[in-house]
Amino acid sequence: MAALSPSVFPDSPQWDGAGTSKIPFAVYTSDELHRRELDRFFYRKHWSYVGLEAEIPHPGDFKRTVVGERSVLLVRDKQGTIHVVENVCAHRGMQFCRERHGNRSEFTCPYHQWSYTLSGDLQGVPFRRGVRQDGKVNGGMPADFDLKQNGLTQLKVACRGGVVFASFDHDVEPLEDFMGPAILHYFDRLFDGRKLKILGYNRQRIPGNWKLMQENIKDPYHPGLLHTWFVTFGLWRADNKSELKMDRHHRHAAMISTRGQSGKAEQVTQVSSFKESMQLQDDRFLDIVPEAWWGGPSAVMTTLFPSVILQQQVNSVSTRHIQPDGHGAFNFEWTHFGFEDDDAAMTKRRLRQANLFGPAGFVSADDGEVIEFSQRGFDSKPVHRAVAELGGREVGDTDHMVTETLIRGMYRYWREVMEKDDETGGAA
Amino acid sequence: MKAAIDPQTWLELTQLQATYAAVVDAADWDAWYGLFVDDCIYKLIPRENHERGLPLATMDFESKGMLKDRAYAIRETLFHDPYYQRHVVGALRVLEAGPERIVCESNYAVFRTKLSELTTVFNVGRYLDTVVRTDDGWKFAAKLCIYDSEMIPNSIIYPV
Numbered sequence: 019m020a021a022l023s024p025s026v027f028p029d030s031p032q033w034d035g036a037g038t039s040k041i042p043f044a045v046y047t048s049d050e051l052h053r054r055e056l057d058r059f060f061y062r063k064h065w066s067y068v069g070l071e072a073e074i075p076h077p078g079d080f081k082r083t084v085v086g087e088r089s090v091l092l093v094r095d096k097q098g099t100i101h102v103v104e105n106v107c108a109h110r111g112m113q114f115c116r117e118r119h120g121n122r123s124e125f126t127c128p129y130h131q132w133s134y135t136l137s138g139d140l141q142g143v144p145f146r147r148g149v150r151q152d153g154k155v156n157g158g159m160p161a162d163f164d165l166k167q168n169g170l171t172q173l174k175v176a177c178r179g180g181v182v183f184a185s186f187d188h189d190v191e192p193l194e195d196f197m198g199p200a201i202l203h204y205f206d207r208l209f210d211g212r213k214l215k216i217l218g219y220n221r222q223r224i225p226g227n228w229k230l231m232q233e234n235i236k237d238p239y240h241p242g243l244l245h246t247w248f249v250t251f252g253l254w255r256a257d258n259k260s261e262l263k264m265d266r267h268h269r270h271a272a273m274i275s276t277r278g279q280s281g282k283a284e285q286v287t288q289v290s291s292f293k294e295s296m297q298l299q300d301d302r303f304l305d306i307v308p309e310a311w312w313g314g315p316s317a318v319m320t321t322l323f324p325s326v327i328l329q330q331q332v333n334s335v336s337t338r339h340i341q342p343d344g345h346g347a348f349n350f351e352w353t354h355f356g357f358e359d360d361d362a363a364m365t366k367r368r369l370r371q372a373n374l375f376g377p378a379g380f381v382s383a384d385d386g387e388v389i390e391f392s393q394r395g396f397d398s399k400p401v402h403r404a405v406a407e408l409g410g411r412e413v414g415d416t417d418h419m420v421t422e423t424l425i426r427g428m429y430r431y432w433r434e435v436m437e438k439d440d441e442t443g444g445a446a
Numbered sequence: 447m448k449a450a451i452d453p454q455t456w457l458e459l460t461q462l463q464a465t466y467a468a469v470v471d472a473a474d475w476d477a478w479y480g481l482f483v484d485d486c487i488y489k490l491i492p493r494e495n496h497e498r499g500l501p502l503a504t505m506d507f508e509s510k511g512m513l514k515d516r517a518y519a520i521r522e523t524l525f526h527d528p529y530y531q532r533h534v535v536g537a538l539r540v541l542e543a544g545p546e547r548i549v550c551e552s553n554y555a556v557f558r559t560k561l562s563e564l565t566t567v568f569n570v571g572r573y574l575d576t577v578v579r580t581d582d583g584w585k586f587a588a589k590l591c592i593y594d595s596e597m598i599p600n601s602i603i604y605p606v
Contacts, residue, residue, distance in 0.1 A: 118494075302512075377598040377600070391527070
């Protein structure tokens, strides 16, 4: 009797042995698995990006954002210290702060006026001692009601180079250890202590699993192929010098490239869309001026797992915050910035080059589109698998871009964490 | 400056707006940039950035050449799921009126229809336009599309 073919909808991802070069579609299609990812990657043992110090320059400034799918407030208190607190009232669980940014001396939930300090401590609750009427006290909180036990959930905070990270897990390793030395080097190269200047935001909702955005920036196979614009106008060239580096867990990565400068079309590319004669009508889109802090590389794309991508593409710099929303979608928030010592021409240049990126970008718009249609493929047949075998089946740093090693590395880490038996405990 | 214009100018302005909507909905990108002067500005800006004084725009073009480059990218380089867009533009409100230059605004809603999909509301906002009189009729010197839509549904390929 012939064996039954497996269901199109398996109960869990079926990996092919211990490797990660074949990725089951089922890692992208399950709400249950997604919740486990939130627990294990976003709520325990990891740091998540929450914003830039320059977004909250003054005492009382706050910004509402998320860690994973939990609403949090990034706030600077009266002494200038930065806190991150969960935007869930201790009383009735209301996400009380509805503005996305502003300035406050305290947080008050509108429902029953419970009020909190900017660091999340409960200051007072109405009618705590009851209401006196006709010589007796009605109601009130129990005598043992303790303000200290009823604050907002406070996250652990780490600031480095003007970037703020937070974790619900107060036992998380130090941020520097979390990144590891190789990745920290590229982080510090971009965020070297200069004050940042916020240029603005772009927000898009991409109907695909959040991991696909990490993978997109761990995939140097696609830029010269999907992003025809890069190739057509000579920004992506086969003679670019490249390196790929990971942390020791293979969860974070940096794709480092230095633009090739010489040669004609046929020598520098093997990609058919390169048109050396093709010129921009207005070449200010690519008015590239090398900056001292680059120290060589003209593009470094860093993925910090799980929550953020740090972009340097020539003069355009941004953070891209991955905000999951269920297994099949995420919000993607771009914060473009410059540095305090930029002159007006450099600011203008960064804004012009921002046309390449974001939800309408000459190159980045493609990425959202392909993620959407990968997700469609996954959802239609979770029993199948994707292939990530360019450059072999191993995981390791390389001095070229012709490999999917970073994706294999990320899934090696994913399996280590996700296939462990259930952990108990963890953060509030 | 008085914000009053004569009926003939009003007619010409409303025709310019109607033509704009018609050409972008027809995906006629050459006609689209033909409605602008050479030294023009076209921006698609989140309302948040606009109101907070943040300069970043989702599309940020500052010459007709850049508009031509966008047209080329749409046709030749940008991979995207094909879609129709359909504009509904509200009445013009004239903010400043001179003999050669008029500033006006109008609300817009853009619906998107993808193949085999339901029609959805894609992008909603207002145009803030500066139009100037040329030998070839009224043209846009600046078109700011300031959108309320908090989330772009994946990507925006065509000019709004």
